[in-house]
Amino acid sequence: MLAADRIIALALMGLSLYFMWHATVLPIGWTDGSGPGGGAFPFWLSAVMLLASGGILLRSILAHPHEGEKFFPDADAIPQVAGVAGLLIATIAATHVVGAYVALMAFMVIYLRLFGRHGWGLIGILTLATPVFLFFFFEVTLKILLPKGITEPLFIPLYAKFF
Amino acid sequence: MEIFGLLADGFATSLSPLNLMIVILGVTAGLFIGAMPGLGSVNGVAIVLPLTFIVPPSSAIILLAAIYYGAMYGGAISSILLGIPGASTAVATTFDGRPMARQGKAGLALIAAAVASFVGGTISVVLFTLFAVPLADLALAFGPAEEFALVLMAFTTFVGLGGDDVLKTIVMICLGLVLSTVGLDLISGQPRLIFGDLPGFYSGISFLVLAIGVYGVGEILYTIETSRTSPSVTPAKLSFRALGEGLREMNKLWKTMSFGSVMGFFVGMLPAAGATPAALMSYGMAKTFSKKPETFGRGNIEGVAAPETANNAASTGSLLPMLTLGIPGSPTTALLLGGMVMWGLVPGPMLFIEQPDFVWGLISSLYTANVAAVLINIALIPLFVWALRMPFTVLCALVLVLCIVGGYAPSQKLHDVWLIALFGIGGYLLRKDDYPLAPLVLALVLGPLMETSFRQALISSQGNVFTFVERPLSGLFMALAALFFVLPLLKLLRQRKSKPPAVAE
Amino acid sequence: MINTFTRRTAMALMASAALAVATPVAAEGWTPNKPVEMVIMAGQGGGADRLARLFQSMIQTENLSPMPILPVNKGGGSGAEALRYLKDKEGDATTVMATLNSYYTTPLRTDIGVDIEEFTPIARMAIDNFILWVNADSDIQTLDDYIAAVKEAGGSWKMGGTGSGQEDSLVTAMLEEEFGVKYTYVPFDGGGTVAKNLVGNHIDSTVNNPSEQMGFYKAGKSRPIAAFSEERLEAFPDVPTMRELGHDLVYTMQRSFVGPKDMPAEAVAFYTDMFTKLSETAEWQKYAADEALDAKLLTGDALQEFLLNGREVHRKILDSMGELGS
Numbered sequence: 001m002l003a004a005d006r007i008i009a010l011a012l013m014g015l016s017l018y019f020m021w022h023a024t025v026l027p028i029g030w031t032d033g034s035g036p037g038g039g040a041f042p043f044w045l046s047a048v049m050l051l052a053s054g055g056i057l058l059r060s061i062l063a064h065p066h067e068g069e070k071f072f073p074d075a076d077a078i079p080q081v082a083g084v085a086g087l088l089i090a091t092i093a094a095t096h097v098v099g100a101y102v103a104l105m106a107f108m109v110i111y112l113r114l115f116g117r118h119g120w121g122l123i124g125i126l127t128l129a130t131p132v133f134l135f136f137f138f139e140v141t142l143k144i145l146l147p148k149g150i151t152e153p154l155f156i157p158l159y160a161k162f163f
Numbered sequence: 164m165e166i167f168g169l170l171a172d173g174f175a176t177s178l179s180p181l182n183l184m185i186v187i188l189g190v191t192a193g194l195f196i197g198a199m200p201g202l203g204s205v206n207g208v209a210i211v212l213p214l215t216f217i218v219p220p221s222s223a224i225i226l227l228a229a230i231y232y233g234a235m236y237g238g239a240i241s242s243i244l245l246g247i248p249g250a251s252t253a254v255a256t257t258f259d260g261r262p263m264a265r266q267g268k269a270g271l272a273l274i275a276a277a278v279a280s281f282v283g284g285t286i287s288v289v290l291f292t293l294f295a296v297p298l299a300d301l302a303l304a305f306g307p308a309e310e311f312a313l314v315l316m317a318f319t320t321f322v323g324l325g326g327d328d329v330l331k332t333i334v335m336i337c338l339g340l341v342l343s344t345v346g347l348d349l350i351s352g353q354p355r356l357i358f359g360d361l362p363g364f365y366s367g368i369s370f371l372v373l374a375i376g377v378y379g380v381g382e383i384l385y386t387i388e389t390s391r392t393s394p395s396v397t398p399a400k401l402s403f404r405a406l407g408e409g410l411r412e413m414n415k416l417w418k419t420m421s422f423g424s425v426m427g428f429f430v431g432m433l434p435a436a437g438a439t440p441a442a443l444m445s446y447g448m449a450k451t452f453s454k455k456p457e458t459f460g461r462g463n464i465e466g467v468a469a470p471e472t473a474n475n476a477a478s479t480g481s482l483l484p485m486l487t488l489g490i491p492g493s494p495t496t497a498l499l500l501g502g503m504v505m506w507g508l509v510p511g512p513m514l515f516i517e518q519p520d521f522v523w524g525l526i527s528s529l530y531t532a533n534v535a536a537v538l539i540n541i542a543l544i545p546l547f548v549w550a551l552r553m554p555f556t557v558l559c560a561l562v563l564v565l566c567i568v569g570g571y572a573p574s575q576k577l578h579d580v581w582l583i584a585l586f587g588i589g590g591y592l593l594r595k596d597d598y599p600l601a602p603l604v605l606a607l608v609l610g611p612l613m614e615t616s617f618r619q620a621l622i623s624s625q626g627n628v629f630t631f632v633e634r635p636l637s638g639l640f641m642a643l644a645a646l647f648f649v650l651p652l653l654k655l656l657r658q659r660k661s662k663p664p665a666v667a668e
Numbered sequence: 669m670i671n672t673f674t675r676r677t678a679m680a681l682m683a684s685a686a687l688a689v690a691t692p693v694a695a696e697g698w699t700p701n702k703p704v705e706m707v708i709m710a711g712q713g714g715g716a717d718r719l720a721r722l723f724q725s726m727i728q729t730e731n732l733s734p735m736p737i738l739p740v741n742k743g744g745g746s747g748a749e750a751l752r753y754l755k756d757k758e759g760d761a762t763t764v765m766a767t768l769n770s771y772y773t774t775p776l777r778t779d780i781g782v783d784i785e786e787f788t789p790i791a792r793m794a795i796d797n798f799i800l801w802v803n804a805d806s807d808i809q810t811l812d813d814y815i816a817a818v819k820e821a822g823g824s825w826k827m828g829g830t831g832s833g834q835e836d837s838l839v840t841a842m843l844e845e846e847f848g849v850k851y852t853y854v855p856f857d858g859g860g861t862v863a864k865n866l867v868g869n870h871i872d873s874t875v876n877n878p879s880e881q882m883g884f885y886k887a888g889k890s891r892p893i894a895a896f897s898e899e900r901l902e903a904f905p906d907v908p909t910m911r912e913l914g915h916d917l918v919y920t921m922q923r924s925f926v927g928p929k930d931m932p933a934e935a936v937a938f939y940t941d942m943f944t945k946l947s948e949t950a951e952w953q954k955y956a957a958d959e960a961l962d963a964k965l966l967t968g969d970a971l972q973e974f975l976l977n978g979r980e981v982h983r984k985i986l987d988s989m990g991e992l993g994s
Contacts, residue, residue, distance in 0.1 A: 008596045012334060019341050022356045026348060034852075035621030038348035041614045042341050042356055049337035052330045059330070077388040084387055085588050088380065088563060092580050100571070104564050111563070115387075116556030126557065134568060142202070142210055143738050144572045145703060152702075159702045163736050205712070209739075213725035306870030307854075347745050350855050352833030354745050354778065362752040366711075366744025488867075489883040490860045494712040501718040504879075505725065507958070511883015575740055615857065622854050623826055623870065 002060055009057040016050035087111060099149035101131045166292060169519055173527030176221050185222055186229045186535045193233020194540060200241050200375055201569025203250035204234035204495045212502050220506050225528040227499060232284065232532040235478050236540050239276035239471055240547055243269060245562055247379040251370045251608050252438040252474040255446040257378060258601065259459060259466030266462050269551055273544045274409035275467045279420055281537035283472030286424035287479035288529045296515055298432060299487035305433050307619035308630050312640035313433065314613045317440035319647040320447030331598045339606025342368050350618050363578030370608050372570060372579045373586050377600050379566040380587025383559055385594060416468050419449050423472035431477025432484060437493050438477035439608050445473030451650055479529060486510055486522065698934035700735045700762045707765040709750040711743035714858050715877060719923055720766040723946060730949060732942045746774045746834060751782040757928040761935035764790060764925050769835050772982040777833050777991055788927035788936055789975060791943035792966035794956060796921040798839055798896040799907065801874045801881055803866055804889050811894050811913050815847050823850040828862045828871035831855045833991055839875040839896060839919050841989045846915050866890060878903060878960035903960035922978060924971065940967050
C-alpha cells in the first residue's frame with residue numbers, strides 16, 4: 001500500500017510539473033487592469049497540486065506503514081484487471097482499422113469466452129445482437145455514424161436501405 | 164387571473180388524443196436516450212428537431228418537451244444502475260444511487276429518482292407559470308461577477324463531499340480544474356495545454372469523457388478486482404409493497420424536495436449556471452443540514468431525491484431565459500431556441516405578448532410531459548432492474564461496449580475514446596489509493612465557468628478584486644459561500660466536543 | 669494488394685446489391701451513397717450552428733438529398749479542429765463544412781498547417797451584418813454621442829464581444845483605429861450572452877449581429893447606433909451605415925459551405941445544385957429577410973475569389989492588431 005501510495009504521489013507530482021511546463025506558453029502572471037493571464041489558472045493550480053501531492057509523499061515517508069493493508073489484496077486479480085484493460089485498449093486501437101462493429105464483436109467474443117467462460121450459444125447471440133442494436137439505435141435512429149474503417153463499403157447498401 | 168385562462172387553452176391542445184400519443188412516444192424515447200451513458204436530452208432534441216417541421220408546431224413543441232423531460236428522468240437511470248452519470252446533471256445522483264443499487268435497493272432508488280424528478284418538475288413548472296415574466300429581470304441582473312460568486316457557492320456546498328483525506332481531496336480538485344482549462348483560452352483566444360498540438364484537445368476535455376472513464380471503465384475494473392466473477396450487485400427485488408414503501412419513504416423527504424425544487428428552479432434560471440450546479444448544491448445542502456450526514460454517500464435515499472428534484476426543476480428553469488431573453492442556458496435549450504427561430508418565433512421579451520399560444524402551449528405540455536414521464540418511468544422500473552440480474556460478466560461486457568460507443572457519440576472522435584480508457588485506468592488506480600473521484604469530476608464541470616467569469620469580471624472592473632463583494636447580488640452569494648464553507652467545519656467541531664473522536668472505519 | 673483486391677470486390681458486390689434496392693434518384697447523376705457529414709466550425713448553440721442546423725432541416729424537409737445530412741460540431745480552437753479535420757478528408761465526397769469568418773482568421777492567427785485555398789468552394793449562402801448597439805436606457809442616440817462617451821470614459825468603456833481574435837474583437841479593433849479610442853474588451857462565449865450582458869448593463873456597447881439582438885431590440889431594450897454594412901439594412905431602415913456617417917468601416921460575416929481538397933467534380937456539382945435549390949426556397953428567403961441576412965448566393969470560382977479576398981482583408985486587420993501569427 002505504502003509503495004503504491006508513494007508511486008502515485010510521485011506520478012501526480014510529475015503530472016503537475018508537466019502541466020506547469022505547458023501552461024507557461026501563455027502569461028501566468030497578473031496583468032494590471034485585467035486580472036490573471038491565460039496560463040495563470042492552469043499554472044498555479046498545478047503548483048498547488050504539486051505541493052499537495054508532495055505533502056502526500058512526505059506523509060507516507062514519515063507515517064507508520066498501515067499494517068496488513070495491501071494495494072492488491074488479492075494478487076490473483078492483477079492479471080484479470082490488466083487483461084481487461086489491455087483488451088479495452090486493443091479494441092480501441094482495432095477500431096481505427098476495422099471499424100467499431102468488427103472491433104466490438106471481437107471484444108465481445110474474447111471477453112465473454114476468456115473472462116466470462118460462457119457457452120458459445122450465448123456468446124453468439126450477444127455478439128450478433130449488439131451490433132444490430134448499435135446500428136439501429138445509434139445510426140438509424142439517432143443518426144450518429146460509428147467509425148467503420150475498412151468495413152465502410154459493406155455498409156453502403158445498408159445506408160441505401162435504412163436512410 | 165388571465166394566466167389560468169391561457170393555461171386552460173394550452174391544456175385543451177396538449178390533451179388531444181394525437182398529442183397524448185406524442186407525449187407517450189416522446190417520453191419513452193427520451194427515457195431510453197437519457198439512460199444511455201453519453202447520450203442526453205441534447206441528442207434527443209437534435210434528432211427530432213427536423214421532424215418537427217412535418218407535424219403541426221403545437222404538436223412539435225409537445226414532442227420536444229416530452230423528449231426533454233424523458234431524457235432528464237432517464238439520466239438518473241444509468242447513474243443508479245451502472246454508476247455512470249449519463250449527463251453532468253446526474254453526477255450527484257450516483258453518489259447515493261449507486262450504493263443503493265449495490266445494496267439491492269435499485270428499485271427503491273429508481274422510484275425515489277422518479278418521484279423526486281416529478282416533484283421538482285411540478286413545483287418548477289408552477290413557479291414558471293406564475294413568475295416567468297418578472298423573473299426574467301433577475302436573470303438579466305447576473306453579470307460575470309455574480310456568476311463567479313454563484314459557482315463559488317456551488318463549490319463550497321460540496322466541500323464536505325470529499326473523502327476524509329484533505330490533501331488527496333485538494334489534489335483531485337486541482338487536477339479537475341487544470342483539466343478544465345485544456346483547449347482554447349476564451350479570453351486571449353489562444354490554445355493552451357494541447358499537449359504537443361493534438362487537435363483532439365482543441366475543444367477541451369468533455370465532462371462526459373471523464374465521467375464515463377472514471378465511473379464507467381474505472382468502476383468495471385474495480386469491480387472485476389474486488390468481486391471477480393461473483394456478482395457485485397445484490398439482485399434487486401421489486402414488488403408493489405416495495406413501491407408503497409418507497410412512496411412512504413419519499414413522504415418524509417418533502418422538506419428536502421421542496422427546497423431542492425425551488426433552489427433548482429432559481430439556479431437553473433440563471434443563464435450560465437444550469438442544472439449541474441443546482442443538483443450539486445441541492446445534494447450538498449441536504450447533507451449539510453441532515454441530522455445524519457455520515458449516511459450520505461452510503462446509500463441514503465435523501466441523497467438521490469435531493470439532486471434529482473433540483474436538476475429537473477433546473478431544466479424547467481433554464482427554459483425561462485431561453486424564452487424571455489433568447490439566451491440558451493444549455494446546449495439543449497440552444498437547440499430548442501434554434502427550433503423556435505425556424506418556426507418563425509422570435510424569443511425574447513416580446514414572445515409572451517406576441518405568441519401567447521405558443522408559450523402557454525409549451526407550459527401546459529410541460530405539465531403533461533411531467534405526468535407522463537413519472538408514470539412511464541415507474542412502469543419501466545421492473546425492466547431496468549431486471550437488466551441488473553444479468554450475469555456479471557455479460558453486464559460488464561455490455562457496459563464496456565456502451566462506454567466505448569457512448570463516449571464516441573457526442574463529438575464523434577476516437578480521441579475521446581482513448582481518453583476514456585486513460586481516465587478509466589488512471590481513475591481505477593487513484594480510487595484504489597483512496598483518492599476521492601467526485602471532486603475531480605465536479606471540478607471539471609464547474610471549472611470553465613469559474614475561470615471565465617472570474618476573468619471577465621476582473622476585466623470589466625479594470626482589475627479590481629473587490630468587484631465581487633461590492634456588487635450587492637455577488638456580495639450576497641460570496642457571504643453565503645463563506646457560510647457554507649464554515650458550516651460543516653463548525654458542525655464537525657461541535658461533534659468533536661460532544662462525542663469522543665469517532666473510530667475511523 | 670490482396671487487401672485492395674478484396675475491398676474492390678466487396679465494393680462491386682455491394683454496388684450491385686445496392687442497385688437492386690436503389691431509388692429512382694440514381695438516374696439523375698451522382699448522389700451520395702452514405703450520409704453526408706456537415707462539419708460545423710463552431711460549438712453547439714451559436715449563430716453558425718443554428719444556421720447550419722436550419723439548412724440541414726430544410727434539406728431534409730425539401731427532400732434535396734437522398735441521404736441524411738448529419739451536423740457534427742467541431743468548434744474547438746476557434747474552428748481549428750474543424751479545419752484540421754477537413755484537411756484529413758482529402759478527396760472525400762461526403763463531407764462538407766459550414767464556415768464563418770474564423771475560416772480566415774484561425775489559420776492566420778496560429779499556424780495549424782491548413783491552407784484554405786486548397787479546399788473546394790461549394791456555396792456561399794448568406795452574409796451576416798454587424799451593428800453597433802448600446803443599452804436603450806443610455807442617452808446615446810448618435811454615433812457622435814457614442815464616440816464622445818467612449819472618449820470620456822478614457823479606456824474604461826466596456827465593449828463586449830465573442831472570444832479574442834474572433835469577429836467582434838476585429839470590429840472593435842477597427843473602431844479603435846478609426847476613432848482613436850481605447851476600449852476594455854470583455855470576451856464572452858457567444859453572441860447571445862453578449863447581448864444579454866448589454867441589456868443587463870454589465871457592458872456598455874456591443875457589435876452584435878442583428879439576429880442576436882433582435883428580441884431585445886423589438887422589446888425596446890437595446891438601441892442600434894450604426895451598421896457596418898455596405899448599404900442600409902432592410903430590417904433597420906433608420907439605422908445609418910458607418911459609410912454614410914463618413915467612416916469607411918465595412919465588416920460582414922460570411923456563411924459558406926466548402927468541401928475538402930480534391931472533392932470529386934460530380935460531388936461538387938451535386939452539392940452546388942443542392943445548395944442552389946435550397947437558397948431558392950421561400951422559407952430560406954423569408955428567414956433571411958427576418959434576420960437581416962444578405963442571401964445572395966455565390967458558387968464555384970466566384971466564391972473562391974470571394975474567400976481568398978476575405979482572407980487578405982483579414983490578414984490586414986489582424987496585422988494592424990498585431991495578432992498575425994507566424
